[in-house]
Amino acid sequence: MGSLPLDASLRPLDPEAFSGESRAVVDFLAEYYRGVDKYPVRAADLEPGLLRKLLPGAAPEHGEPLEDVLEDVRRDILPGLTHWQSPNFFAYFPMNASAAGFAGEMLSVGLNVVPFVWAASPAAAELEAVVVDWMGKLLGLPQRLLFSGGGGGVLQGSTCEAVVCTLAAARDRAMAKLGHEAITKLVVYASDQTHATFQKGARLVGIPAVQLPRHPDVGVLRVRTDRRRRSRRRLIVTSPAALCPCTSVPRWAQRGFGAARPRCAAEEARRHGMWLHRGHLPEFQGYLDGAELADSVSMNPHKWFLTNTDCCCLWVASPRALTSALSTDPEYLKNVGTNGTGKPAAIDYKDWQISMSRRFRAIKLWVVLRRYGADGLRAHVRRHVAAAKWFEQTVAADERFEVVVPRRFSLVCFRLRPRSVGDEAAVNNVNRKLLAALNESGRAFMTHFVVDGKFMIRLAVGGSMTDMQHVMDVWELLQDQADHVLRRF
Template identity: 60%
Template sequence: MGSLPPLDAPLPLGPEAFLDESRPVIDFLNGYYRDIESYPVRPDAEPGWLRTLLPDVPPEHGDPVEAILEDVQQHIIPGLTHWQSPNFFAYFPANGSAAGLMGDMLTSGLNVVPFSWASSPAATELESVVVDWMCKLLGLPDRFLFSCGGRGVLHGSTCEGVVSTLAAARDRALRSLGHEGIVRLVVYASDQSHATFQKGTSIIGIPPANFRIIPTSASSGYGLTADSVYDAVEADIASGLVPLYLCATIGTTGVGAVDPVRGLGEVARRYCMWLHVDVAFAGSALICPEFRDCINGAELADSVSMNPHKWFLTNMDCCCLWVANPQVLTSALSTNPEYLNNIGKGGTEVIDYKDWQIALSRPFRAMKLWVVLHRYGAAGMRAHIRRHVEMAKWFERMVRADERFEVVTPRSFSLVTFRLRPQNELEDEISVDALNRKLLVAINTSGRAFMTHFVVDNKFVIRMAMGGAMTQMRHVRDAWKLVKEKAKEVGAFPREYAQVREMN
């Protein structure tokens, strides 16, 4: 048997240990952000590469903080995709901020687990305040406010919110259909909707065959139309199926399409479907009055979700979910073992957020969102959003002004989709796609920027998504120069384009 540790050994969370070990980490991160532009945005790493650098077993005796940070610098940093790089234009941003980091530090440092009101009253109370703040900032209908019967919760991701609301809609329907009715339930989304909804539908037990992907087209801006949903629902009803759940999206992942919430809401009401509005990325823009029209009709929705960790300066992970009828949600997700019941103050009248989510345990997410709002204020956040929108407008103008390229879908919020045009009338789409794939690979392997792609109307398009907390106009200009430079390298421009004026 090993020897017992001395009873007076240093505590893992003593005040001295905290100061001695947190200061080097702060210094390390400060250096990382200072030097972040020196790293390739995306690494040139091979699968399994890190395993060859690290030991097969953990150390028997602990290493000092300095040694750990040296390993991070030598082994981890070179293999990261640097999401906080000002040259990161891929996916949608997962941007952080000094305030977001401060909130995360407080969350991790306090390290409470607020699954019930009694387990940490202030955490539950702050969460209810913060989601109401966000509801008002986004201009959502009052029916989602605590004072008007609705309520909100902070999840880790949209995926969690989708599964939770799908479960609530399912249980509401099965109360009248009986358990066997699950094979008759149908979920509707567009071909632009996030794949999360397909995954969530399978998780809650609805057959994949009952998930309807409704096509969209350029004529509607790739938004889901009420008529197309109506036709799909009517066909399903004629086959003995039951419409359950409809997803509307504001700012789809691929091209930033905006679904007409009011029209879809009217269809959902007609057929007693649950309407969920997904504003994961673009919801941040709703704090600006000029974007509020996008959410018109949200009073017809049963739930709305948005991700502050995407474009709202709030470090991962944080998703706001609002529901108009919280009792339907909690009845699908609640568990009440005796050991979790509130005794004494509060009793059954308080919120237990364990009943609003899939897991029992949960972090104190409200702290970091509250700190971000506290630190920057509504005006500061609006300026943050508008800055990226202006960058996207500039990039779109540059693409449109260069006849070698085309904007595939009109700019949406801070997202621009573009590609190289066909070089002549005889060039087929397969060749054009191959050229644009080569262009994207060349951009990303340069290490000077990172972009991702989408396929719309069978066209391979490159996505330029602005939103990084450290991104400035000079980075967007450099990205445009890089695009043109790499287009030449991959042989995109024949001789007849040689005299095309280079755009600044």
């Protein structure tokens, strides 16, 4: 292994060399998983630019053995990573790795087919259509969003891609009525707490000002009714697509602390002829309320559903609305199976996404669904929700702390609120110190959020290796750090 001759006879897919080297990487990763909880969760103080000093200034002229490369990963790279697969990672959002997700991705990467048009790998496109329907059924989506009900779905790389595609479709639907000049009069209507993706997506598709009204009264729909504006602008209602399912009205869509209340917004959006996009959380049927009115729904199996990065499901009620914004038909791609020229039911997935080329993501999600089954995925999600519920109750029972926003799923937003500390600025300062101390310990990693000037700490439970014991341990750690911070205060 590792000493493949690197000359004109280079055989980059020699099966024997492939097997030996791939097994070495499997062993490397298994060893990593065995010891991942020994690393500081967040990378210790790495200086920006440090790796540049450690590594040569240019690629090597001659090839090197894989052993050397793996040794360098161990020595130079691993200590500088933040370990998202650590059971003590509670930051940002979970990104689940799993044996099945890895196996599925290996199949995708190894086969390395590019199902951009149907003929370019028919079974890959077919499997994608099957598996997005499977996933939609598992979530209890309305039939109209599934292929079997006249809609359909696609696997993309991220929520952002899905948002850009749906905003482009929504924009083009509006411009088809209002003319292209209307592009300067469109607006994406979303909460100030809504996923930053929507602000970015709106700018990318050329919609100028994202209106983010700040209304403190949660639950009141604020569609602009000012007559002059309404006549100038067509509203597009959007919502974040992430772990928290929500719509876009001010403060209902609160990615920061996981609130959700979608129905009124959905009905209002319909009444105004807006495009409604919904984010979605698996298994929580109550939060699907209003989904039967949505034009599109997206959900990331790569977050909490044991599907290694990346995999984002996007479903649309009208595939034509999506593909009319995204299709391309250059001559050199015309082949049997292409929509319109060949068999009519063949799907050219390049017309359902930003890129022309694409990976065979369907096989990954399919392996995950086969391998763990619906009940395995439910059990996975439930144990995190149970652990978060325990944490919320425990925090609430400790008079030094408070839960700032009621938990809905597995995200708990809390803060230290000692009676001895008076004003909000001082409370924020204590919590900043607490979070810094916690993260510097290396024994856990959490991130924060600020709403209405309140600095709160987020505990996002969802790691593939995270179970109740890790959450109990982090509570111990938090108490110790809180004692320490308060003593110095």
